[in-house]
Amino acid sequence: MSYPNELKYTKEHEWIKIEGNNATIGITKFAIEQLGDIVFLDLPKVGSSFKAGGNFGTIESVKTVSDLFMPVTCKVTEVNQSAIDSPESLSVDAYAKGWLIKVEIENVPADLLSAHEYENYVVGGN
């Protein structure tokens, strides 16, 4: 399974692509495979603010409903409407078309994982 090197990761299986003050956030291929067919996404409104670790939405699959956790302290600037309209697109292209939200970063916590660290974490059975 691939974990692009240019991204950072969380133990809750979000990925984040940081570009200056802005970032794009989604969930990892690993998480999507664990969830199975995704049927519903609940994402925040543009303009809402979150602390790192805060719950910013839910993702529902045929198996379960999971919370989504914010990797950084930020304000939401854009929401991927096409992911909401067709959540199956996440499993096709988790790291590009399957992004969930774009944000303006206020603070980046020190504990984000590198691709290598995240891969070790999921291989470890979590």
Add this chain to the structure above:
Amino acid sequence: MSYLNKTTSHAVVLEEPLLFERSHEGAYGFGLPELDVPKINSEKYFGNYSRQKKARLPELSESEVVRHFTRLSTWNYAIDLGIYPLGSCTMKHNPRLNEEVARSADICELHPYDPIQWSQAHLQIMYELQEDLKEITGLKAVSLQPSAGAQGEFAGLLLISAYHRSKGKNRKTIITADTSHGTNPASAALAGFNIVQVQTGVDGYVTLESVQAVLNDDVAGMMLTNPNTLGLFEKNIEQIAKLLHEKDALLYIDGANMNAVLGISRPGDFGADVIHFNLHKTFTTPHGGGGPGSGPIAVSEKLVPFLPVPLIEKKNSEFVLNYNSPKSIGRVKAFYGNFGMFIRAWCYIKALGAHGLRQVSENAILNANYIKSQLKEVLNIPVKGDHLHEIIFNDLNQKENGLETSKLAKALIDYGMHPPTVYFPLCVKNALMVEPTETESIEELDRFINSVKEIIDNNDSSTIYPKRTFREKVDEAKAARELNLKFKFNE
């Protein structure tokens, strides 16, 4: 002959369109008499809300409607057809004696507005049920009002909130565990609390340390399902209760799994302050489509003043409804709760008696452990330990053969059995949660066990289950994504 052919065969099952599609103009099943009162102008009373066009209701005769629903019912599955091992749901046989009693005219033709002196026998049944539930839990008082488990949780949390407010405190946090029922955090949120969840240890038990780590003066209480959703009895429960009480936080027990501990362990004895029952699980009132549910709560001394009104009490030899309880949280249900369920639960308790109830739990535990012993070689048991009334497997050692949890569950449908609970509890990856209950015979348990083994032996990656049912495997993802609940007329 394979188990598959022994267990199921093809019978005639009739296709059935929607009532709207069956409708034909002029058909009816019930005629109204001529209007013998003055006709009113509804627009005068209801303005814009008055209907302008005739409602397009389906038009059918009585026999057509009866056949419609009977045909649909033949596509379904029920506890009266076979084993229903849905973990955490306690799908046990509903004794026919309960039904006989509940349907007697003396009981079911009562109106809640009937004068109290006409309803003495009914109040006596409710009073005796309260007394029995008190004894079963070792707690001080019972309210029968909540109409289901989740409403019992909600009512219990309102009591906890009222208790703290009566002391001038506004505590806002409830601790839950990852082995609790999902309704626990949901009810706490609905009752206005913030939720902190503790993770169980690798052995499946909530640890003292994890509770200690989140316990502070804002904690109103902790909700624990015991036995938990791994089928394990929380071995630290007494110390957890003590820890909570030292901070004046209360212990809520989700009693959905009471079927494992009747006559063996009493929540009041290990420090519970409030517990809800699911009469429809433990005490054989019908559920799973046959409801309604019933979720009485039992409470410790501390919470008695806040119980919902009316309280059903015995004054001398008379049964009364007491509304005079100034600190009460008020009503949580119209009238007195789901009365029909009280009759069935009362009848079940009286028929079995104390020893019989203990035997219920012992046999429920025995049945689950029989399944565990027969399937542990072929299915992985992710959390080891002394399982009680339910056993949690997962697909760890079958997944590489392409037999994941959902496939095994769907395959069981072909064998004429309801699948176990799947993908719950969430703390177990791809869980398959089997609760056979005490009312299955060893022959039926063997039928289940042999079916699982045959599915594993015959597994090939190309088979899609179920294939012998009237509707073959449905696309669950498509159904969820493109919900279509509305009939569109062909204009």
